[in-house]
């Protein structure tokens with residue numbers, strides 16, 4: 001039986017787009033991308049809240065083979081990332097092979113025919129020899145587990161589904177959560193609302209950001225031959241030093257220990273009221289949790305119309321938020337900056353997957369802990385590859401991850417083509433070896449400090465594992481080009 005396509009890619013975020021481009025470059029262009037949204041860009045399509053921008057310099061947050069000289073700032077706003085996604089799907093001829101507005105409901109491996117049967121919400125079934133899961137990790141908005149949150153009579157919105165039809169001017173607004181999205185939204189809306197009440201469970205370390213408009217001279221320099229590459233090299237070195245090297249080599253490179261002092265000094269400089277400052281000071285070490293980068297987040301708490309509430313929320317009522325001290329905070333708008341379901345077995349992937357013998361991927365991970373060979377493949381799930389699987393991401397720019405994982409996948413598919421193989425499956429031994437090496441190396445990471453228990457960090461899964469790859473970007477890049485293809489069975 002011939003499948004409808006060689007490859008089906010789930011998701012047209014940058015992982016899906018990047019995988020598609022790499023498949024085309026390798027001459028493996030018979031693919032279909034299925035995307036729930038009506039446009040490409042994933043994160044940058046869905047998240048449009050005021051103030052959204054990258055916190056990795058734009059020179060690094062882009063494909064190495066498609067470097068833009070048009071970013072308006074060193075940290076581009078979200079709309080430019082979305083435009084960049086549109087540009088990439090058009091320039092590389094990917095758009096016509098994306099089926100927008102269609103959700104994958106489930107995928108099952110058909111062992112008799114060595115292909116995936118993928119169910120769509122349109123009622124169709126699509127078959128493909130190979131399945132690339134690019135459904136993202138920060139994809140499914142997480143609603144807070146607060147009593148009565150559905151009973152609020154005013155406007156409720158999650159940051160990941162911002163309702164631009166609502167004008168917040170002059171309104172009494174509450175925001176629940178102080179994670180990375182809240183850090184960007186709060187300074188943006190505080191000047192226009194009547195009052196902003198921020199409900200904080202765990203404070204975030206916030207650092208200044210060298211967020212500058214890109215000058216004409218810099219833009220010109222990027223257009224001269226080699227200019228963009230130099231800029232990227234400098235930016236990559238900065239990202240590498242401050243993210244993967246600081247996090248994964250913490251015991252040998254304790255640079256991050258100094259960061260708590262830097263963070264506290266910044267807080268002292270930015271926040272006038274010592275009581276508010278104390279509330280905003282994290283009790284956990286820098287690195288346990290994703291920090292924020294913003295030049296006006298902390299100083300926003302100096303405003304008269306902004307209140308920081310740290311008493312736990314008891315419930316939400318029709319008129320607002322009630323805290324455990326019995327106070328009722330009446331508001332017109334409730335903003336949920338409560339993040340995403342991350343690394344939950346029912347959120348990665350975002351749809352049920354069943355492999356050999358009908359085994360569920362969620363169940364495999366539930367019983368065996370999150371694991372994937374090189375962050376890409378799981379034994380028992382042939383012909384399936386994930387761009388952002390457990391232990392794939394080192395913590396630098398996602399684009400480095402996408403390109404490394406994409407190369408891994410292309411190497412497998414290329415060998416399958418050359419051998420006429422219809423079934424490609426990572427061996428259990430290779431997967432066990434890789435997982436053991438991840439666990440062996442993790443002791444040097446930043447996440448195992450005692451105070452991380454206080455961080456409420458989404459880095460930790462329910463087993464207390466942090467499924468980030470304890471490696472540098474260079475190591476991950478090198479592995480994707482050098483892992484032994486004999487770690488896979490080609491049948």
Ligand SMILES: Cc1cc2nc3c(=O)[nH]c(=O)nc-3n(C[C@H](O)[C@H](O)[C@H](O)COP(=O)(O)OP(=O)(O)OC[C@H]3O[C@@H](n4cnc5c(N)ncnc54)[C@H](O)[C@@H]3O)c2cc1C
Nearest residue numbers: 011013014015035036042043054055103104135136350398
């Ligand atoms: C607010 C926010 C800010 C961020 N800022 C940064 C940053 O500064 N730097 C950084 O490195 N990373 C950042 N990230 C992480 C960001 O998610 C990644 O950088 C990158 O965009 C992930 O790309 P992706 O394609 O893997 O996933 P996504 O961008 O999440 O794309 C996944 C796509 O799959 C689609 N999809 C999911 N399930 C299905 C299904 N069942 N059927 C059909 N389609 C489906 C979704 O609709 C989505 O379009 C941020 C994330 C968020 C949410």
